[in-house]
Amino acid sequence: MASTTRTLLAFFVFLLLHGGIHGITFTVKNNCGFTIWPATLSSAAAPPLQETGFILIPGASAALPAPAKWSGRIWARTHCSTDSSGRFSCLSGDCGTGTVNCSGSGGAPPASLAEFTLDGADGKDFYDTSLVDGFNLPVAILPDAAGCNATSCAVDVDRGCPPGLRETSAAAGGAVIGCMSPCVAFREDEYCCSGRYNDPKICKPTNYSMVFKRACPQAYSYPYDDATSTFTCVGANYVISFCP
DSSP states (O other): HHHHHHHHHHHHHHHTTTTTTTTEEEEEEESSSOOOOOEEEEEETTTSOOOOOOOOOOOOOEEEEEOOEEEEEEEEEEEEEEEEESSSEEESOOSSSSSSTTTOOOOOOOOEEEEOSSSSSOOOOOOOOOOOOOOSEEEEEEEESSOOEEEEEOOOOGOOGGGGGGGEEEGGTEEEEEEOOOHHHHHHHHHHHHHOOOSSTTTTOOHHHHHHHHHHHHHBOOOOGGGGOOOSSSSEEEEEEEEO
């Protein structure tokens, strides 16, 4: 009986350390010099996080507990305001709900993404920074476990964005507020890896996707950019830092 008790105790300690009971914690930080409105979207098989949208002033952070096996994405909205009718909207990364909470809606591209699949194959967490939906803010993912690598797109891609990919807004004085991916900009199978290009052997980097890859070598620059852009870890909590 004592042996069984020790085995069960060891099992629950393992689960606790690896997120099997309580999951992990995402800490979202705003290192930008302006206010942002981070948002979260869970995959269809995962429950929503306790916050699907919130405000962070410069220098602020927020902790988001995540259940075991959670998967989804985190991004930041910018240039947000509430109109006279009380409707909330953002010029960049807006989720279209009319409120600060995204409540299951994704962000309109272009938006820089931090993507996660917790406790996936072989018990590993999989995570990446993605520019497949374009870029709106620098972002980094920093795990707190030994031996796990950070990944980031830490530069302002907007500054080197080709004219055909620039997202501008009259409401922001004509400023570039994001850099669209070629898929978003042109809606062609070659850039979206769709249709007859829906094959990693056929869909390859393009001159446009290489703009993103040169700026941010660790980030996904097109849908089949797995080899250099997917990272794994076990037993970590994660900091998602905007403007790292």
